[in-house]
Each structure stands twice: as C-alpha cells, then as structure tokens.
Amino acid sequence: MPRIGFLFVAFLMSTGALAAEDNALKRSFNIAYDAFKNALESEDIELTIRTGLNAYNTGKRLFGSNSVNTANLASNLATAYIDNKEFKLANDLLLPYIDVYLEEYKEDSLAIVDLYILVAKSYQRKSKNKQIKYYQKALSLLDSHKDSKPLLVANIQADIGAELLSLGSPKSRVLIEANDYLSKHLPANERQLVYSNYYTGNYYIATGKTDKAIAMLSKNLDVFYNLEGPTHPLELTTHAVLVKAYEKIGESDQATNHCKAIGQMTPWDDNQLPKPLYRTQPQYPQSAVRSRKDGYAIVEFVIDANGFVKDPISTEYGGSKKFQRAAIDAVENWRYAPKFENGEPVEATSRVQLDFKIGR
Template identity: 35%
Template sequence: MKNNTFQFNSHILAAKIKMCVYGSILVSSLVSPMAQAADFSSSYQAYQQAVAAKDVEQTLVHAQQAYDLGKVSFGENHIDTAKLLMNLANAQRDSGENLLASQNYDKVLTRYLAHYGDDSIEVLDPMLLAAESTTNDKKSKALFEDAIEVAQSLNQPLVLAEVYSAAFKHLYKTPLYNNTIKNYGLKAYDIYSQHLPEDSILRVDATYLAASIQFAQKRYDTAEGLFLEVIKQYQTLDYSHPSELHAHAVLVELYEKQNNSQQATAHCIAIGKMKPWSDDQEQVPLFRHHPSYPKSYAIDRKSGWVEMVFTIDENGFVKAASVSDSQGGKRFETESLEAIQKWRYAPKFVDGNPVEAQAKVRLEFTIANG
C-alpha cells in the first residue's frame, strides 16, 4: 500500500487568493495570500525534489516548511493539512526522530478518522504507520487489530493480505506474539496465493514468511515445499536475494535434521555460489551439531575451550579436523572433534567451481551459574 502523498490543489488556493486580492490594493502590514500561496508551492516543490533525490535531511526541512505554510493556507484541521503532517511524520521517521513521528501519526489518524470515517480505506495508511511507530506493544497490537477490522469490511482481499502481512512482520518481534499473530502471516500467504501469480514479489515474500512460520512449528514437510518455491522464484533474478540465501540455509538445517545429507549438499553448494568466500572471512556453519558436555567435567563444574582447524570440501562437509589448541582436558577435545564432523558449510568457489578450503573454529564449554 502506497502512502498517501499530498497533491497541490491550485483550485483551493486560487479561491482564497481571489477573495483577498482586489485590483492594485496593497496591504503592506500583512503577508498577502498570493505570497503565502507562492511560498507554500515553492516549499512543497522543494520537498518533492528532496524526496526524489533521497536527501533525508532536506526532505525533513522542506516537509516542516510545507506543513507550517499549509496550516496557514488550508487551516489547522483541513484534510490536506493532515496529509502534509503525514509527509512530515514520514520524514521525521526516516531521520530517526521516532517519538515525534509517532506523535504526528496519531494526530493524522485522528483527523483521517474524523474526515473519512472509521471504515474507509483512507484510514489504513496512518493507522498502520501509527501501529508501526509506537513503542507501546499493546497500543500497536490494538491498532493493527483495528486495521484488520477495517480491511475486512472493504471486501478487497489484497488490501486485507497487506494488512495481515504488516501486522505479522511487526508483532512477531514483540512479547505479544501468539497463535493469532502467527496466523496473520499464514492468512496473508493464503490470500496472495489465491489472487497473485507465482512470481509476484508480494506472493514470494508471503511464501517466505509462511515457510519460516511452518519451520518454526516443526512442520518440516510443508516448510520444505514453501522454501523450495521461494528459491524457484528468486533464481530468476540476476542477483542473490537475502530470502533466497536464507531459504537455502534453512533447508540445509532441515535436511540434516532428517539425516538427509545428500539433499542438504545441493543447498550448501548453492549458498557457496551465492555468497563466495573471502580470504579474511570466518565461515559460518549452515548446520551445527553441538558437542556433548562430558558428564564428569559437568559434575566437577569444569570449563574449557577447544580450537580446531579443518578442511571444508567441495560439498561443504568437514574433513581432516584436528585440535590446534585447547584448555580444560582431553574429553573436551574428543567431544569437539566428534561434533565438528557433522557440521555443514557452504563450500568456497574459485572461478565458478567449488574447491576445498581451510577453516577454523573455537568451541567454548562453560557451566552456567545457579
């Protein structure tokens, strides 16, 4: 959903100007409506130019000027003034002035509700922006619930899917996350899959979210199909999309959990092609098998660490692992070497081909206090 942007209404200003200018009469003690109109038009055009240039600092300056002049031209409570205030709030948000932005989104929402009504599509933009900008999780959840109710009343499935998606993306990161919020993500996917083609970016994004939800719920068969669909669609791009990279990584973990290393290998190689190694980059494993803590050491509350060097082969398997240094005892070394054999990595690529490469890792063994 695109944010509403203020459109300069020359007819409204012309009417105001016409009432105030008669012949050659000059009122030197006041700023003329014609001058106000010219100032506003100049400020708003400067705002639009700053937005187009992605100049955050100047966008904020001219958004503030346009809003201040708009209040004079249209009046404090005019709907066009509210649209100017939303532009200002957007600029404040982008500049990091989050508290001011949140307060202004609330003001905009109040004016939109009064002007358009509770169940109009126009209220959704400020309602969602207010929900996303507040630091009060309960208020955010209530605003999203209101937005969902409005969207449901519109009988426009794609609008409803967008609201569901926005609510899920924001609320899943909060302590309020529950099955209802989880289902927002799944409902968005259901709607998009019914109404949009497979290669629609909105549908692919929703598919990725649904796959992640299913994986977290340990519904691995469903998650597998959804992640494979994400990969299929993003492979058509001429660059590596982060969601495609993550889909491959999750499938490596999924297949290794199912002891299906052969299928995991294809995705290890795919990641290696997407995100090539650099010589100074410490490789992050795609799948870890955690070492067991030796029982006798745990009883004695003994801690330690083990550093290992090893080779990652062309398929992302670990081989030729050895201990380069350690502290705490031989049992830590034994458990570490056993565990590292089960780890999976993305292989290194040179000139388009996977090659063996050296890597290292340090495993810590500690007993939590208490």
C-alpha cells in the same frame, strides 16, 4: 515487503477552504511541498527530512492542527523519520493525529490502516506489545474491505504478517490466509507472491511445521532459477532457510544442494571466517556444570566440497579440557557453503571458537 514503510505523499486540498488564506502562505506551502516531492525522488534521506519538516510546519500554519491535510503531511515526515531510524521523533509526531484520521475517515478507511501500520513501525522494538497492538488494529479494519478489494487486503495482510512474524507474535498466522489468496490469483513470479511464499515458509519454520515450510519455500526456486539479470534478493536467504529445514529433519543430502547454491552465489573471502548455514549447540560438560566453570574451545576443520565439516580438531581450550570434546561433537554436525574455484566446489579450511558460559 513492498507496502509497509512506503512514503505516501497524497493529501486532500479543498480550494474552498483555502480561499480565505493568505496568498503568501499558500505560495510558501506549494514551494515547500514541491521541494519535499523533489527530495523524495532524489532518495536523499536527510534532504527528505529537512524538506518534509518544512512542508509539515508550513502546512500546519495553512491548514491548522486538526486538518487531515496536516495529518497526512505528518505521516509523510514520520515515514522519513522511520526510514532514518529516528523512531521516537516519528512516534511523537504521529500519535496526536490518530484522532484526526478517525474523525475524517470514520474508522473504516484504508487510510487508517496505513496510519496504524506507520504507528506500529514507529515504536520499533522497544515497545513490542504496542507494535503488535497497532498491527492488530490494522488487521481488524481490513475485514470490511475483503469483498471489495480482496487483492489489496491480501497484500496488506502479507505485509503485516511479516512484521508480526519478526515480533514473534502468533497473529502472524495471517500470512497463511494472505498466501492462500495470492497463490490463487497471482502468477508464480509476481513479486508479492514470491515474498508471501518466503514469509509464510518462515512462519511454518517458526511453528515447527518443517515439511510445510520446505514445500512453501521451494515454490520460489523455479522463479529464482529462471530470473534474468541480478540475483533475486530473497534467493540466498531462501537457500539458507532450506539448509536448516532439511538438516532439521535429517535430510542432509537435500541440504547439500542448497549449500552449493549459496557457495556459487557467495565469493569466498580468505580473510574472513565463513558463517555456518546450520549449527547445533554444544552440550555443556556436566563436570563443568557442577563446578560452574566457564571456558572456550577453538576448533579447526575442513569444509568439504558439499559443505560438510571434516576432520575437526581442537587446537586450544580454556577452563576445562572437556570443552574440546563438546566443541568437536557440535561442529562436526554443522553445514557450510563450500568454497568455489573455477565454478567447482573445493575443500577449504576454517576455524571457530565456541564459548562456554554457564548461567549465574
């Protein structure tokens, strides 16, 4: 989503407060900050971090540790760290400045929302509960802005909801509230609404509301089909989710349209095994469970022009012969994107190894 992770570079600068500062230090800061802004435009992450660190250190000397200017410079640098997956550095840098922001903005500013989102991202997946905590803090602060800035609030809610969904949090339900507003106030092809539809559809998938998921994800299809130029970055994954959704409710014919759409978008690579768009897990043979036996089975099959599996046979197994039957029974229900030649779907052969490992 567009807002989370975006480098914000604005900072407050009081000329009166700086009047007594050493001119050389002020010049050094201006040079360092200009270098940082130029690095942002170059999209060179290592240069951005290097110049951002210099701007932060110089700014800290100029403004002091408890200045909101220094806090904003820290946020800039932390964002670059996060973009470079240096999460601990970002987290260690940000936490001391939370109180500075709270003091400056009195706990009700959107600037604090941005900071909480940044702090949440800096924890990455190692501290899932802390991530959720800061995303929830950000959401709670948005309530006071719903009347004055409803579109901005809905966009931020959608961004946070997408992050909470990836964390498996039920608080990701905020995606529905955001989508309700965005769908009433934005055209169908607006970027924010397209992303909101996608993540809200995935929320419905995660919560077992498959019919609602299909309806939500399908809203974007006309946008994708009417797009001129490059393929939309969400088009392929939208088709893939719809394959799973339709198969889940037993509408394989509807899933076929999306299997073919993905096949048209994805060049076939004879040197790489295709990945299934929809798969069912094999049933572990009871005799192997009782004997606590591990093993595997290799299945070869044909992917037909509609992405169905045909003629599966097991050519090799280990552990128990019954793994072969279990593997075949599973694979014959899988769906793939068919191979395309000269614009038409054709049959192709493939293979897969299924491993059976019983829990110890």
